[in-house]
Amino acid sequence: MARRRTGNRAGEVRYGRLAGALGFNLRIAQEASFRAFAHRVGDAAMRPRRYAMLVLIRENPGLTQAELGRSAGREKSSITPALNDLVKLGLVERRAVAVDRRVQTLWLTRKGEQRYRELTRHAVQHDRLLERAIGRGNRVRFLGLLSRIVAAAQDYAGRENNAI
Amino acid sequence: MARRRTGNRAGEVRYGRLAGALGFNLRIAQEASFRAFAHRVGDAAMRPRRYAMLVLIRENPGLTQAELGRSAGREKSSITPALNDLVKLGLVERRAVAVDRRVQTLWLTRKGEQRYRELTRHAVQHDRLLERAIGRGNRVRFLGLLSRIVAAAQDYAGRENNAI
């Protein structure tokens, strides 16, 4: 317990059991990756989650908000404000549908498509950074390990899904 | 573009380039792990970050708040309220120090030590879940890949550190 009272700099801290903990290190890596992506994109209004919403809408044109929420593991009430922003930015369009008048379908605008392409260039660069870090040959293996973690954790916690 | 207007269930959504993106899958895995840990612990006031603070204080008795903030990559103003909670729960104690009267050092109370041990039992179980998921033989390799990601991402974004 005898320990100096001051002068501890960040690097000197002992991490104890955290140092080897899988969950802890997973979080640290994810945060670092998040920051690197945000730094690369520069646009505070376009964090990874917003970008992921753009991708999902692009890949599933006519997706409804409820479907987007379910595939994102978020409440529909959480989707609304994020989507309002994307609409305000002119990237996403809501369209009513005749067959079910409760529903709003989602579509990328032309500007949304352009923004998607810009952001995807950044995302590809980001992915290359991570790939270089782990080594090309480890990519498939690494993705496999991550997906096994997702399966086991969801199985344990009983979550249908929590993508995005 | 021809696509049905409704009835998309979560599993049917196409993820496009996200499906193979390292950063995206890292985030999904981290969120799944986070939820599994929270589910296991049950206590909403003791998320992984709070637990990590307990570990750091335990492993570095007499740590100051500024040091804790630096090693956690958080502003000191963000540390204060979280620490207030831990103090209110009777897990952590602040102690003044003669040599520098600006400083508050941090110490686990007896109750904090007990809580640490309880939580660590959960954390060990959680770690086993993740380890079984990836396979024992992959543990060291996986941790190595994560740390390489951290190094590369921090190098790119120019962050001193962002642990915890």
Add this chain to the structure above:
DNA sequence: TATTGTTATACTCTATAACTATA
């Protein structure tokens, strides 16, 4: 009755800036 989407509201976590008390 159930579902879609919005709104009101609240909670958590984070940061910046201003402050105090020291150094």
Add this chain to the structure above:
DNA sequence: TATAGTTATAGAGTATAACAATA
């Protein structure tokens, strides 16, 4: 001048509950 810690305040992101419109 600089640092430790607190406070006030604001901005994301999330959730629950209540609601209107529709199925």
